[in-house]
Amino acid sequence: xxxxxxxxxxxxxxxxxxxxxxxxxxxxxxxxxxxxxxxxxxxxxxxxxxxxxxxxxxxxxxxxxxxxxxxxxxxxxxxxxxxxxxxxxxx
Numbered sequence: 001x002x003x004x005x006x007x008x009x010x011x012x013x014x015x016x017x018x019x020x021x022x023x024x025x026x027x028x029x030x031x032x033x034x035x036x037x038x039x040x041x042x043x044x045x046x047x048x049x050x051x052x053x054x055x056x057x058x059x060x061x062x063x064x065x066x067x068x069x070x071x072x073x074x075x076x077x078x079x080x081x082x083x084x085x086x087x088x089x090x091x
Contacts, residue, residue, distance in 0.1 A: 017039070
């Protein structure tokens with residue numbers, strides 16, 4: 001399990017990725033809320049997971065390696081701006 005402290009649009013969040021169970025969690029400590037979902041649903045293809053942070057729409061994007069054998073990284077896509085945030089995290 002990997003844990004990342006992240007900040008998105010001035011919101012401090014905690015991202016937890018459990019690669020053994022193909023599951024992710026985003027914790028919103030300030031609001032006492034969380035979001036979670038499955039990664040890949042049994043296949044290694046790029047996938048987007050919709051989340052709302054504050055009042056904005058984002059997607060957690062999981063990428064696999066070029067061979068399609070393992071998850072390689074996660075990044076955040078800003079739906080309104082149609083752009084990736086400048087940070088991503090490798091596993």
